[in-house]
Amino acid sequence: MRVRLEDVARAASVSPKTVSRVLNDEANVSDATRKRVLAAMEAMDYRPHPSARSLAGSRSFLVAMLYDNNDNPASTYLAEIQDGVLEACDEHRYSMMVRPLRMRGDDFIRRLDTLISDHHPDGVVLTPPITDYAPLLKRLRERNVPYASVSPMQRNGVIGVTMDEQGAARAIVEHLLALGHRRIAHVIGIADHGASRWRLAGYREAMAAAGLPEDPALVVQGAFTFGSGVAAARELFALEQRPTAVFAANDDMATGVMWAAGEYGLKVPHDLSVCGFDDTPLARQLWPALTTIQQPSREMGKIAATQLLNLLRGRGPGQLVQVPFSLQIRDSTARVP
Amino acid sequence: MRVRLEDVARAASVSPKTVSRVLNDEANVSDATRKRVLAAMEAMDYRPHPSARSLAGSRSFLVAMLYDNNDNPASTYLAEIQDGVLEACDEHRYSMMVRPLRMRGDDFIRRLDTLISDHHPDGVVLTPPITDYAPLLKRLRERNVPYASVSPMQRNGVIGVTMDEQGAARAIVEHLLALGHRRIAHVIGIADHGASRWRLAGYREAMAAAGLPEDPALVVQGAFTFGSGVAAARELFALEQRPTAVFAANDDMATGVMWAAGEYGLKVPHDLSVCGFDDTPLARQLWPALTTIQQPSREMGKIAATQLLNLLRGRGPGQLVQVPFSLQIRDSTARVP
DNA sequence: GACACGGATGACAGCGCTGTCAATTTGCTG
DNA sequence: CAGCAAATTGACAGCGCTGTCATCCGTGTC
Structure with a gap:
């Protein structure tokens, strides 16, 4: 029925653990073995079972994107950011979940806790205006959930993306x-x-x-x-x-x-x-x-997510990347009368 | 650390399996036992581990919302539908995943297969214009993935929501x-x-x-x-x-x-x-x-998702619900000159 | 009072992976 | 070529839950 890691292991004549190592890009696998395993995976169209991975391991391969659907900025903006985040997650084989968080009302910290307890995201992407809401950031740090921000105000130590x-x-x-x-x-x-x-x-x-x-x-x-x-x-x-x-x-x-x-x-x-x-x-x-x-909203979403994923995958600390804006001169401005 | 089903079982003096029964609303649990278990869950703030549930059981508790980001209808419309779907999923303790599917290009069936193989959604919600794309519907049926549609054109046997x-x-x-x-x-x-x-x-x-x-x-x-x-x-x-x-x-x-x-x-x-x-x-x-x-886009998303979830949870077959529209008369129309 | 029966409950294995740690092989050194 | 550290590989248990099947108990029947 479903191809399991064990099947790949048998096909490549290695132990399941070695296949797991290859799957997770771990060190200490010889090049020859790695190639053999990758070939077997490819040939069998192997798909790791995300639930099994997150149950056995400590990671969930899940990134949550948080947004405020109360003081909602233009929905187009959010939709584009979402598309970008999703694209980055796909590339890294992470899955993405979106979460509206009403900042009005005092239960949003509880909603954040619920999110974390229920779904165990490995990290979250914060979108304006919740990039700088102190109680939220505090809670994320307490719960040890890494985050990246799109256009944060506070820029010291934060990773993600900004525009000038x-x-x-x-x-x-x-x-x-x-x-x-x-x-x-x-x-x-x-x-x-x-x-x-x-x-x-x-x-x-x-x-x-x-x-x-x-x-x-x-x-x-x-x-x-x-x-x-x-x-x-x-x-x-x-x-x-x-x-x-x-x-x-x-x-x-x-x-x-x-x-x-x-x-x-x-x-x-x-x-x-x-x-x-x-x-x-x-x-x-x-x-x-x-x-x-x-x-470039879409791009910004992608960059923020990429920084987060770099961090999660142990590829360095992640940065705060600045993207350029562009002034669109159209017909609503003219010389002073 | 984390409260597990076993801990709840111990607290309620029942076997883990009985707690599982209560958790899944199964039959053959006496009222007294059920109450005791529910109380224990509540008291301990028990959260089932979704990965463990989907690994052991046959369900993933995941609903995917598919949309076309090529011939994109107004993003506001999609964002509202998404909010509605999410709300319904939350109420039923399902998680939701969004998936853009470019209808242009011939790889979208492969992308659909990838989605199903990688994430095993229990069902999907289809949004316009992909509610009526025959190859996609065919594939979903072949793969045995139930779906609900928002405003489908073909209305026989389809569940979800429509407007006149x-x-x-x-x-x-x-x-x-x-x-x-x-x-x-x-x-x-x-x-x-x-x-x-x-x-x-x-x-x-x-x-x-x-x-x-x-x-x-x-x-x-x-x-x-x-x-x-x-x-x-x-x-x-x-x-x-x-x-x-x-x-x-x-x-x-x-x-x-x-x-x-x-x-x-x-x-x-x-x-x-x-x-x-x-x-x-x-x-x-x-x-x-x-x-x-x-x-009522938001409402429509919620209704479509609810119908799907009713089906998934074995609460009857799911329906195609019709919602009312409303004519908004503003200032762009007037008597003929 | 013996027996059958259906509802309630539990024992146990195993879902598909990864963490731990032990075993084995390889590459060097002198 | 013995001797040792480092690199590579594997055995095994177990993550937290559910499916299967066995067991238990209370009730009704003749």
Whole structure:
């Protein structure tokens, strides 16, 4: 019926243990033996039984990807990260499990414990915004579960992948400055998300570098949602000195800003330049198409998972890899009127 | 260290086998014993080891969700279905695995085989458009892997969940008819997707019921993408007798139609009514907001998974449940000019 | 009161692998 | 070529559970 390790052993005239060694890339197997065993495995299309492996050994060959489905960032973003993580897991013959963790509510630590007790993942991949939630990280360390993060805020000792969010925000504001804008507003994302802080910092840095003193009226709080973008924009348009450009901390809020501009009879980009962050599919579908920052989400998921897997498989300590962003200049930004 | 079944057995003064019976809801355990065992489990916070269970028994307690990441429908839709499936699996203490399967390319049957051989899922959940791909269904039956589908086209003997897509399409076209429209165009989705066919059928049915002969020029092929919506709309707008309303088979194409309307100087909804299908978040964020059909995706994922799990757990044969749609009338449709 | 019967319970082996440790072989050294 | 360490290989138990089958017990029957 099913080909077992023992069958391979018999075919290769070695003991089961030796086949196990080859299967797990262990040392102390002669090249000749290794080749013979690999050939037998190949010939018999041998598939190790994951349950038997994890029962007998100490590893589960399972990676869990954790995400927050409450303050959900764009689902496209998560879906792409998930695809990347999955790809990396497949390459290393690990399986992957996804776990939503509502950060609101106090039972999420219990849910994390349940995950660990029930499924024994060898490691987890953390996605924004739960990359920096201290109680969660603490629990993972207590439970001795290694993790890698996608775009963490705290970067000391963490492995995974980052993007230079601050630099990206700076680049987009510099783009607006180059178009002659001076009254540039910023709509902030959810306050305690790392992304919000870096993007705000980039905005401030670019403005300061251009010698423009910060006008508190031009920096308004949003919450990463379309509706919060609308609200923020209304606030901005009600100012006596309206901004000529708005940089929203994500595309959804930028869309809200464009909507509100319609309400106020402002033409984008003629009367108002708008830009976002993330390059969701939406950005290209808007009219006018949105100037924004693109990040390689899928790639980032893959890199984070790869770092984790390197660590799990004892291939060095794992790193925090930085990936490049790209400024997508489209039709929602133009020279100052 | 870890609490094992044996520990629970000792605490409840029964044999391990009896604890196993309770754990698996088997018959032939007296109520008194069952209660005692359950109490012990609870008190000791016992967690069965999934690997041990699946190694010893014949089940893996694993459900795989298959999706096509090539002709990817809106990722939001899939993400919601995934959340629903996951919720159902959690409730039944099954674990879930997601598997992208590129339908393009001929290796996807091999990828399916790999999935089954490597992970031994007890069952799979199929999402559009792979609910009706014959070779895949055949292979699943050959391999004896039960499946449930979300919105399958072939409905005989299949379990899972459906929505009355044809009825929904009819409803949205009737809405346009009620607004006085007569020249109503339809942009079709990818030809071999079930969704495309049902939606086209609903369009035809409503038009016929209103006594309007079908004008082939008003029915154009799209591919579910924004770009294909733009192309289709350009074709329609170039007609001598332009349509006064366009029903696109999904929101992305409807967005494309609105974009093209902008190019042609047509104001939506004043000069042209547009509606879509799916109610993606995008629909609410457009300006004007899009009239469309909402389906309870998350709920649908949960229902499909629940039917599968009922089957797997021997609770009857599983059904094909129909869920209601809801017509979301927003600002992109208005009385005929 | 002897017997049959069905429900409740338990003894035991084994699922397919890996950890431990012992046995064997190889390669060197002097 | 003896002698020894290192490299290679194997024997065996056991991971935590479930399937099979045997045993036990209470009840009803004549």
